[in-house]
Amino acid sequence: MKEREWSTIILAAILISFPIMFFTWIIYAIVMLSTGSKLYGALVIAASALINIFYLLAYIDVLKEKVFWSLCGSAILVIAISFVLGWRYEQYVEKLKIVDDQAINMSNYEPFREGTKAVSLPEPAPLKIRSKLPQLDGSTALYPMYAAFVQAVYKQKEYPYYGQDSEVQVNGTEDAYNRLIKGEADIIFAPAPSKDQEAQAKAAGVELTLTPIGYEAFIFFVNSRNEVQNLTLEQIQGIYAGELTNWKQFGGANEKIRPFQRRENSGSQTMLQKMMKDKQLMEPAKEDVNSGMGDIIKQTANYRNYKNAIGFSFLFYATEMVHEQQIHLLKINGVEANRENISNGTYPLTAPFYAITAGSDNPKVQPFVDWILSPQGQYLIEKTGYTPLKSELNSARR
Structure with a gap:
């Protein structure tokens, strides 16, 4: 490395970094406003940080010019591949069925x-x-x-x-x-x-x-590929309290459970809260949403039919959705949610x-x-x- 005063190196680093950071935030803002994707935003920041580091190392002669351009090219290639893989993953997520009480056309x-x-x-x-x-x-x-x-x-x-x-x-x-x-x-x-x-x-x-x-019956459902068919009330409470976290604990696959919730004060969320009794309900999964005014806000995520997901609703909607959404209803305490079991009082999550x-x-x-x-x-x-x-x-x- 050529002899330079550290103060000169630090000043040069600031002068070099400032325009890179400035343009990074412009690109980051455009990406987040247009896609709302945290993944793409993170990749923009990562690309900027790598370019900045490589440039500074080249400036203080730690990297030779040939090595510098090689590393920049490799970094761009890795980030491009990450973008493609991220895009493919988001396409996969978008294709997952959303099970939501708003899914039926009210008209x-x-x-x-x-x-x-x-x-x-x-x-x-x-x-x-x-x-x-x-x-x-x-x-x-x-x-x-x-x-x-x-x-x-x-x-x-x-x-x-x-x-x-x-x-x-x-x-x-x-x-x-x-x-x-x-x-x-x-x-x-x-x-x-x-x-x-x-x-x-x-x-x-x-x-x-x-x-x-x-x-009406308050029901829980999972992806149709999930092997679990029955849960007890205590097990559901444990899942939504964050105490039971893997499907293998119920004889299913070794996958982390994704418990979805509804927004506060919705009818089904209120029913879930009452079902929890003295147990503390865990924080719901959140999703980032572009508010339309340049802000990214968080709201309770809608149920997406991941293989490891669990969600809830009321029986009428579940039976309307079940064929289309590729879900199956869980028995509760070994009892199936159907009209007869609601009427005779054997289904445990029946409410007026x-x-x-x-x-x-x-x-x-x-x-x-x-x-x-x-x-x-x-x-x-x-x-x-x-x-x-x-x-x-x-x-x-x-």
Whole structure:
């Protein structure tokens, strides 16, 4: 190495590094804003760091020019290969099925829509609501059911599920509770509220009235290639507490478990939290999302059907998805999730769902709720694919 003062070397290093770092951050920002990929961003930084190091070593004569260009070429080749492998991996991940409660096209169930999948009664309903229509909202999982109620009782017209002016909306459990508490909805159809939702209602001076109208199974599912068929409640609690981490602990493959969760205050996430009882729920898997304003934010990752993944939902959605999504439902405590086992009470993760009100002054609300509890309302619940309160199968519960 040529004799130079260290201060001169340090100054040269700063002068050389600054433009390289400047252009690195520009390229990094472009890559992250266009792809949101942490992998690509890391490769940009790695490439910049290597070029910087090689250049500095060449500058102080540790590297000869020929060696310098050889190392730069090798580094570029390795990084290019990493980019290709990373791209192929991300393509693989994108092809994995996402199992999400939003997967069903809600427009297929819009009441009075031509070809609607909403169930119809075999005879006219004695209750007819033609004016002061109660404003409805609810869980995505329950929309097919309350769309059938509307089709039986409400006056015939269009009820777009996404329309702000529509009397029948489906905004999901969290937003439905928010609208009910604010007085923007008269009835919502949802699982029981979370602790946060109860606190929000109390803070707003609103009393929530929960009327059970049927039952649904909370289910867990895995990739169809997963050999595990059955878990106990204690084992599921251990997985979601982060205590049980490998499928081989249950007779499966030697693979680390990927337990997916849903966003806070969603109906299924609230059910998971209640199922955990005294155990601390682990932090959910996160994914980076481009917010559209130049920021990368983190949100709870949607279930992707990795071979080692486990996720949860409600039975109606799971049975709608199972063929397409290549998943299979786990037995819980050796009991299969099906309508008969929900009705006779043997499936351990069965919970009621509710028609929930909050003191609406609409005089049509209570007659509507009463009709839902009638044989006709319960018929629509059962024919839609849920378990009614009142049926021959459900006599054990009565």
